[in-house]
Amino acid sequence: MSAVIAGLGITEMGKVYGRTAPEFAADAVRLAAADAGLTVSDIDGLLTNTGISGDVGLNLQRDLGLRDLRLLSEVQAYGSSAGAMVQYAAMAVESGMVDVVACVFADAPLKDPSSGAGAAYAGAGRRPAGWQGLAAASGIYSANTMYALATRRHMRTYGTTSEQLGHIAVAQRAWAAKNPLAQMRDPITLADHQNSRWIAEPLHLLDCCLVSNGGVAVIVTSADRAADLPQPAVHILGWGQAHPGYVMGPGSELGLVSGAAISGPTALKMAGVTIxxxxxxxxxxxxxFTVLLSLEDYGFCAKGEGGPFVAGGALGSLAVNTGGGQLSSYYMWGMTPLSEAVIQARGQGGERQVPRHDLVLVSGNGGLLDHHSTLILSPNPR
Amino acid sequence: MPVGIVQRDAATAEFFDGTARGDLLIRHCDTCDGWSAPQARTCPHCASPGLSWAPAAGTGKVVTWSVVHTKGLPPYTVGIVELDEGPWLQLQLTGDLPEDLADLRVRATFEHPEGGEAVPVFTPARVWKAP
Incomplete structure (x- = not known):
């Protein structure tokens, strides 16, 4: 009894104010169920992943009026959660304990600018005690800074340059221009990337993802159940996770190798395919930088050669982040790559559809490269 | 940027007792004599939970760094420093810094913001002069 993704729900996305994350989550699940040709009451399993707002969880069952669930949990592995939820849902479906699982992420970190509140991700103003407080007092309170430190280490070790990273930003914006769901659709050039303001050197503004309000949900069920449903089934052929637990000391691979080096081969082996x-x-x-490091760790190029790889035209031949990604479309943690993967696997990408889409790799990344999940999806069964 | 205010909690009380008297305390393993970062709860070398506090020499080299640009503040530099004992610390880098900080030798000093604990920062071990 193999598991498939049978439904995808994406709410209104971006600078959408006046709605809470739980409201986005409920809407996303309703949209995903409708997309799958199911009613909300057909759902008998629910997995939730809350974003920085921190308020999407078990209460979603009541918000949706769901009765007699046979699976309900909050999942938290940061940016790897979306992939992890699909993995747990697939295992639950394949075991027979549940029929229809909704996996949902929602967040509402952006506040109406007229209210004077900045994005919660900025982090400034938080004043925790203890070790977190020491980092904050030292000026290290933003993911931007942590990823800048990791990026610089890769640059110093392998000679990676900011211009090479710029090729990723430019290529993804070109994809976003063809994605009606994308928040940033105006083309950019390498010069735009280089001239964009510093956030935390060596990261420019155009190296950094967007922040979005919204919600995304997928419906996981069995291939048998999906056979009678309206959407093309997206088969979940393989999956893996990796959580390196970097040691902060000599020999640490922080910034040099991510968990994708483990979760990738695990998922590919399960699917019976190669990279x-x-x-x-x-x-x-x-x-x-996360894209560049992931390309290396999945084996699309050799370790340390991600820079020349992306600058040398690889992003023209290899279809990477075809919706524009978090850099240019929308930032829904791991639901950003997962949602675009479902669209591409179904062949519903419209102007941006990749002609050959038999095997789609989805990568989640959380923390400071601390948590990875990989999915191998396909319109075809094993 | 001057360092901010930080208050101690139970996990950091001894560490900040150290910074108050000018000691940079890290963790020393009772079992294998290995060193680990002050935040460690388990020895990264032998997995023993038996860790004691011991002062580091306070010297090391820069592993990686970033100049952080924040609205309304002058740019400031943070980094990961590998202490000569081995553990990595993520702290602010101050003083007269060269543009390329890779492997720069640094030493810990302490700032004493009013209303908070003494905060360690790293500064070049020797005065650096532009070439």
């Missing part, structure tokens, strides 16, 4: 077979690549891209 060379992959047609479409949807990578977590909180920063351009």
């Amino acid at each position: 060379a077979d992959i047609d479409v690549v949807e990578l977590y891209d909180c920063y351009t």
Whole structure:
């Protein structure tokens, strides 16, 4: 009894004010169920992942009026959560304990600018005690800074340059121009990337992802159940996770190797395919650097050669982040690559559809490269 | 940027007792004599939970760094420093810094913001002069 993704729900996305994350979550689940040709009451399993707002969880069952669930949990592995939820849902479906699982992420970190509140991700003003407080007092309170430190280490070790990272930003914006869901659709050039303001050197503004309000949900069910449903089933052929637990000391691979080096081969082996077979690549891209490091760790190029790889035209031949990714479309943690993967696997990408889409790799990344999840999706069964 | 205010909690009380008297305390393993970062709860070398506090020499080299640009503040520099004992610390870098900080030798000093604990920062071990 193999598991498939049978429904996808994406709410209104971006600078959408006046709605809470739980409201986005409920809407996303309703949209996903409708997309799958199911009613909300058909759902008997629910997995939730809350964003920085921190308020999407078990209460979603009541918000949706769901009765007699046979699976309900909050999942938290940061940016790897979306992939993890699909993995747990697939295992639950394949075991027979549940029929229809909704996996949902929602967040509402952006406040109406007229209210004077900045994005919660900025982090400034938080004043925790203890070790977190020491980092904040030292000026290290933003993911931007942490990823800048990791990026610089890769640059110093392998000679990676900011211009090379710029190729990723430019290529993804070109994809976003063809994505009606994308928030940023105006083309950019390498010069635009280089001239964009510093956030935390060596990261420019155009190295960094967007922040979005909204919600995304997918419906996981069995291939048998999906056979009678309206959407093309997206088969979940393989999956993996990796959580390196970097030691902060000599020999640490922080910034040099991510968990994708483990979760990738695990997922590919389960699917019975190799990296060379992959047609479409949807990578977590909180920063351009995350894309570059992931390409190396999945084996699309050799370790340390990500810079020349992306600058040498690889992003023209390899379909990477075909919706524009978190850099240019919308930032829904791991649901950004997952949602675009479902669209591409179904062949519903419209102007941006990749002609050959038999195997789609989805990569989640959380923390400071601390948590990885990989999915191998396909319109075809094993 | 001057360092901010930080208050101690139970996990950091001894560490900040150290910074108050000018000591940079890190963790020393009772079992294998290995060193680990002050935040460690388990020895990264032998997995023993038996860790004691011991002062580091306070010297090390820069592993990686970033100049952070924040609206309304002058740019400031943070980094990861590998202490000579081995553990990595993420702290602010101050003083007269060269543009390329890779492997720069640094030493810990302490700032004493009013209303908070003494905060360690790293500064070049020797005065650096522009070439």
